[in-house]
Amino acid sequence: MENHSGPILLLVTDNFLRSAQCMVNGREFMQDNRDAVLPIVADGVRQDESRNAYAVPTQFERISDIIQYINYWQDQYLDLRRQKRELEDEIDEETFSDHLRSVRAISGETSEFLRLLRNTEHVTYEELEETDYEMIFRFIGDINGWEKLKKARASRVMDRVPAEAVEAASNRNSEPMDDEPPVDIQDIPGMDMLPDDPEEEIEDDGDLVPDETEEEIVSDTSYQIEEEVEEIEEEIEEHILVEDDIPAESSSGPEEIHQNGAVYATEEEEEEEDEEEELVSALDPNYILENLHDWVSGGQTEKAIAELQNALQQHPEHLAMRYQLAHLLVQHEDDFSEARSQLATLLKYDSKHTGALFLSGELSEIEEDFDEAVGFYQDVAAIDSKFPEVHYRLGLILAHQFEDTQDHAMMEFRQAIAQHPENADAHYQYAMLLNEHQKALDAAAIEFMETLRLQPNHPFAYYDLAILYHTQGNLEKAQEAYLKAKALNPEVETPENDLAFGLTAPAEPEPVAEEPVERIAVEPKSQNGVVEEHIKENQEAAITTPASPENTVEMETTEATMEKSNSELIIERDALAALKENIFRLEEMIKARDEEQEKLKQQRPGNGKTVMVTGATSGIGKATAEIFARNGFRVIITGRRSDRLDAIEKGLQDEFHTDVHSLNFDVRQVEAVENAINQLPEDWKNIDILINNAGKAKGLDPIHQGRLEHWEEMIDTNIKGLLYLTRAVSPYMVARQQGQIINVCSTAGKEVYPNGNVYCATKHAVDALTKAMRLDLHSYNIRIGQVAPAHVEETEFAEVRFDGDKERGAKVYEGFQPLTSVDVAEAIYFMATRPTHVNIQDVVMLGTQQASSTVIDRSGR
Template sequence: MQTLNIPVSLAYCAENEEVASKIATDLAPVITLQKVAIQRDQEQSLASKLKGFEGAIILLISDNFLRSTKCMESGLSMLNEHGHDVLPVVIPGYRLAENGEKEVVATSFERVSDIIQYINFWQDRYLDLRRQKREDERLDNEGFASHLKAVRDISGEAGEFIRLLRSNLHLELYQFQHNAYQQLFIFLDETEAGDAFRESFAEETPTPTQPETPTVAEVVATETAEEEVPPLDLTGIPGIDLLPSTPTFDEEEKENGDNQEDFGIEILEGEPEEHPEEEDFGMEVLEGDPSENEAQEDVEEEAELLVEKAWRLADSDAMSDGITLLEAGLESFPNNEALRYNYALLLAQDDRAEEASEQVNFLLTKNPQHENGLFLAAELADLAGQPALARKYLARLVSINEQGADVWFRLGELSLQAEPNATGKAVKYFKEAAKREGTPEDAYYQLGLLYAGALDHPKKALKAFQKTIEINPEHSFVYYDLALLHHRQHEHEQAYHAYQQAISINPEFKTPENDAVFKLMAHKSDLQQEQNTLQALKDNVSRLEALIQQREASALLESEAGKGKCILITGATSGIGKATAAKFAANGYRLIITGRRAERLQALQQEWKERYGTESHLLVFDVRSAEAVQAAIDSLPAEWSTIDILMNNAGKAKGFDPIHEGHLEHWDEMIDTNIKGLLYLTRAVTPGMVARGHGHVINVASTAGKEVYPKGNVYCATKFAVDALTKSMRLDLHQHGVRVSQVAPAHVEETEFALVRFDGDQEKANIYEGFQPLTSRDVAATVYFIAQQPAHVNILDVVLQGTQQASSTVIDRSGRDRYQEEE
């Protein structure tokens, strides 16, 4: 029998050597397998060992494999790299009992609970390692940090890795070995060799007739016995050797309730069958169960754990995994209110409002007085354009329990939306809001408008407007409405002064019509003239709000600057990206805006559509993921595939430490975002520009890429890299008609830069005290200027600093008043 001369790799966790050796021995007469066994203490991961391998890969998936760092590290990338060349084979796992004997652990990922147990395992391991690092300063070393990063990445990808395995062709071990490995030869497209091997193999070895997995009785006996999970072998993990020998991570988890094994796994003989009703997520009913009360406490404790883990996943950009976790929990505990509410809330945050509404309505059917459910139902109804229904939910909420000012104010707003003429209800709600601590300024303002208009009670209106000014002296609209109120009362001097206050705060109020009314009436009292100007005033009031919102847009839309052109802006949910998107939207461009916060993108899309009539397309992804970037660009509809301008704006600073105290996770985050993110977008978008023979790439750098400053080490390095990349991109792309530019601002206000750098610490983030820095709108105007140059002009680099900033470290902090007065 001839040996096949094709490369085939057998990849597996070293703990499954027995199964791997049998496969290799069986196939030795016809295939020479390249065995890749992954040990716990080795340096290279499975993905790195297989990188570049050109051939078929038999991947033995066991419980050991799915819990091994070196097997799982970059596993998702490995599957994507090798694609259809990978044949996953599901085999039993093993663990050593206290007596030294091997115990079988079934491997399955056919059900939701099967996947969830591994998601939980990696999330828990990551959190445990972080805790160890915080508690033991000896672990603050590069080796341990590298391992921590690997576990963090696995915890975010484990669910997707297993789902990908499940969705692709995979075989149980007995299916793989059946009929002398027939499926393998079909996979290799070597059926003739398979036939010859089968004849020879049949003479020597009986064909397995059933899976090498425990029987139902064995599994029940195993699951009902109180066995102790063996300690996790941490040999070879960098930095772990510094830890005391006890307790290990697994032992600590055992002491805390063994939360690594949250969900029971059902193992059946033969092929797995679906029994979703039997998924009990570890809540087994055994002889000697506790009382009903104790059982209910167990359910609530389990539900609380599920909710906590789901939100932890959501906060780690694994929203779908969090939703899946709660969905599975509801299969076991369909009547648990906490699970149902948080499931609805996560669905709402994932922009699945209709599904969220179904869940919260089910919750309220069971418990009409669920306060959080009522509030969420109101928000969803309002989002669906049903203000009357939203008001109904909030009205029920305030009848159940005392609520804060914001809820009562929202009731007032919803009442006006639902019944514009039923002002009595709205007044009642706004009054209730005004009685409570933290009253929104607009509660008094809305009361003033109602009293001044439909209710015709000027004294109460005046009082409400004055309360609004007490809360916010810069509220321009209240001054204008106050001017109208005084005017109607023939108090012309007061009207004139209120009007002056309004235009000092918001110059948009200064119109020829308003000047004619308020200035004239401040000095003349002729009755006929008053009547004429009053009519003019009424006409002006009816269109004033539209004038304020549309004047700039109407003027700019006459320009043809952005007609038909499309700009893609990364990091458009805040700061420079948001300001630039608004600038281009106002000038008629079509926008592709990206970011990780879908709700912000949707709000901006709606705002620009209403204000400017802007066409926009949203892409929600993380620029740090090359796969996510390419998938997002590939997903663009044909009408959005032509990108004229790419603005690489997404970037961040994390931490502010000297180099010897820096945090590796901060460095990774800055490098992945500021450098790799820019590269991934450029690589995905510029081929289209080159093919079309025109385009423009505008990179947002920083003066930190021109000069370094203390404690700026890695951030400065990333921005120096942006500066270098911009220059080298230009050399590569200029011959294709593609322009490459850069804008490098210094300190910029109206962004989240400082808050992100200091992890949300408002006090540390207050770095603009005492001077007037640039604003995000200043940078946006510069980017727009760069983009408006004729096709033969390329502005290479613009460096911006505030007048009071001479360098990164030399700043005049004597105050910003004079600049505010000039503006």
């Protein structure tokens, strides 16, 4: 199906899920075609000892159902390995090994395949029959075909109804049935595969036989209703009854007997079953891999590692779990030795596991075994030439750790750039090789400029460009690039550099003492061939020309000029040499600093967690974004003013070295909110903390004088905006069973004050919504809370309330010390960083001099 484009109907049975021919590459197929596949689930077929066929339900909704298939394939793999050892001399080695590899791959991918299948919209064969295959026709976009099929099947059923039943039905109907024209069903896809008689059944050998219990259509509708009620009652009983194989007696106590004789499980038996199911779930690879991200992002890395280790004792050949364990040991524990052990075990099972090979290469790099690292990376590239970063990593090692491998390094960087054109450092490294190794200055300049386009604040690209332009003799461009380099990286500013790029004048040479004319014949020290030739010519002229007074003066002047020119060239040459010598020193300093910053970044409490702050362009929102960024959180900031967002995003990234993503939209526009959240990159969609900060007050008028546009703006922002964001983000939290929402309320949500009518009403709504959200979401392990501050300085609150009147807004805070935006941000951060079992639901904050909205001590700060 690799080259098939269009809808795919996938018939899944128990036999399918136990067939290597069907399951090989199943996970990859489902991942690549998930949106184009409609799985149809039907019963499988097995045979008993007498070779009589019987139906086997195909189920994968419960974890216990999935486990049976995981165990089946792991048993198959172990059995095949045993056979290979025992029958080594009797089998076709190559063919058997290929089959063994396929089964091994299936055993590692079964849980993921079934998870994808379970999460893909699917339909049972019985449901298709009951709806005349409606789901299929809708899936392929042929509703007309479905209508034709329904009519055709109805027509064929009516042909078999006895004449007296038809007559009785027509007598009961007050309106005669319209005669419908005959339907041409030959053009309906798949009609030739349907039985001529819908009441016929298919035996195991595929032959059609009449149904032995064929019945006439009964017109008594009361009988049909009674039959449906009985079916519903049977379904309810089946749902609550224990399966028939529960023994009549139980060691845990007597069973409960219903008056109709049915056997029920006792409470103790149910608890035991629940505990057994929980134990199985805890060791199930599918369960562990599904929850791994939540454990790690929730700060439970030790639990994640322990769960993986326990599960691997039961499933030692589960490659995905072993790889994840190695990755966690490296990233969070710095336990390289144990990680290498896990990777070595994994590679024994699958020597071509690219993830394990690449991680092994990274460990070798860390341990500075560069020969081994190159070997691992080359293995990865040979298996999958498009594996992320493999060519880039090879290029770095070959360029900086080995001699005479620059040409190979350039080839690797070219492949890295072709694979990932946005990799700024790949362009930079390639430019360095073009410049220093190949002396292709024009090509190098182009790559340096591309580096700066992708990373405008690159610490060295402008500096390298400056040297390149100087080498080409373009002093104006060289000076311009050097100035930009200094602005980005002050460490490149040295007296030698300033001199070389013309920012300072060379020192005046020492006065030349009068010496006999014969001294002119001394060999010049300049390395510049043109200057040397010029000096020699003047020396010869001095020797052959009589030393008249005029000639002596001219000769002395020429000598002084030449010595001055020679001195300047020597200074310039030394300055350029110093530039190049300093590059390596500066690079080492920057590298060491970056490594230290990265180490500190990994240790920060917010590492790996994502927080979204609305209304982050000023005040509380901006201060909140800063405190989370400072502590290593990945921060999504939102606001209406794109210029401010861009500046804040860059500022947070530069100052705190964390990932920041800005979203420019108005919370009052529901479509804009939905689009912004839906279009987030995949790695930003798992928002751990949502801070609904966006809000405002407009006007301070009594209710009979209030402006409608002010009311609407406050209601749309303070209430609807909060609701829109919560509705867009919370489903992701519910799906992950994890998250936190903090609403920024106000003391105006706790009390009212004169002329604050509508603003107070909106904040009372926030208070009520916070309580209601807590009730709705607590069962999903989602924490809900709010902070309700009084007057807060360092915000635009009062200025916005009075339509930009800064003077009037400033008077609100005269004579007392209110809260600051940082005070509120610190309270929010405290709420967000409590242990996961702690939920702070409400924080009310006032300045010491403010007792309520209207009672304030304005005696001075």
